[in-house]
Amino acid sequence: MHRSRGESVPPGRAIRHNHGVSVSVLLVDDQPLVRAGLRMILESASDMSVVGEASDPREASRETRSLIPDVVLMDLMDGPNGTRAIHGVLEGVRPLGHGVRVLALGSHALESHLHGALRAGASGFLSKDTPPEDLVSAVRVVAEGGAVLPPLLLHRLLDEFVPMLPSDQPQGRRPQDPLSGREREVLRLLARGWSNAEIAAHLFVGATTVKSHVGSILTKLGLRDRVQAVIHAYETGLVRPGERHANHR
Structure with a gap:
């Protein structure tokens, strides 16, 4: 489990960690270097805070229930497993009544799984070669209740x-x-x-x-x-x- 800045959460207590910023984000990716890069990009924006990290779907679901972030930025992983992970994250917080939203990240090779991600409840999809400024903008849009798709995918x-x-x-x-x-x-x-x-x-x-x-x-x-x-x-x-x-x- 990866906490932000050494914070701890009492068992069974779901809280938001917005601490003066408008958008809190949970990062989900199985590669530590990728998570570190995403954290650096997002926390360069004054209105964002990465409140936690997870390396697999089970940990993502647990951390989402515990931290209640505004946005879960989640690697789409390997197709059906990524789709199930999105569904599990959103279903896990549904009883809590919080509007957590998921923004999926994937490579061009995984674009065929876009439909599954959207059906599972993702609010958008971005490829991993998205420019940093576009990633930050997309997280803001999703946090505000909007949806994000690259133009070519939207066109399809x-x-x-x-x-x-x-x-x-x-x-x-x-x-x-x-x-x-x-x-x-x-x-x-x-x-x-x-x-x-x-x-x-x-x-x-x-x-x-x-x-x-x-x-x-x-x-x-x-x-x-x-x-x-x-x-x-x-x-x-x-x-x-x-x-x-x-x-x-």
């Missing part, structure tokens, strides 16, 4: 889900679309799952320019993050199921 899910929706709304962008033509093109590519670097190469502009466009898109549309931007693109007909591979290198 929407491709499966959208065809089941009734087509009772006309496609095409909304009459009072505030976006410029270039911003609309950036949003279209973003919604197809392209990274900022890929969009920049396609449009022959710099990555910082694309980042600026994305920020402007979110501001103009009143959206919180790229996930909501992808959903907006689908809802307005800017992107349709099956388009993700178009022109993608």
Whole structure:
């Protein structure tokens, strides 16, 4: 069992360890070096505290019940076992009435287990090569009750889900679309799952320019993050199921 800063918890007592910060996190990974790296990234943010660590599903469930963190940042491990671990963590705290949320981490090789993780109750999924600043942002979003998925994975899910929706709304962008033509093109590519670097190469502009466009898109549309931007693109007909591979290198 891995406690934060030598703290101890009396047996049977479930408490939160927020100590002046807004987001408390429990790390779950079987590799100590990975946990150390995650701790360093998260605790570099002034509004976060890593309250504990666990190295396997059983320990994760026990530590979650004991520490009641806001977010459990959990390695997806090996497929079905990772899915069962997520379910076990959430079921263990359900009787306590606390809204603990799970953010799963995995490699590209484990993306096939994304559906199982979401069905088990995870509030999001990130690959392990996610930039540190995006990881911190994702933990905040999940702690606030939101969901996080990389755009390409979200696009795959929407491709499966959208065809089941009734087509009772006309496609095409909304009459009072505030976006410029270039911003609309950036949003279209973003919604197809392209990274900022890929969009920049396609449009022959710099990555910082694309980042600026994305920020402007979110501001103009009143959206919180790229996930909501992808959903907006689908809802307005800017992107349709099956388009993700178009022109993608």
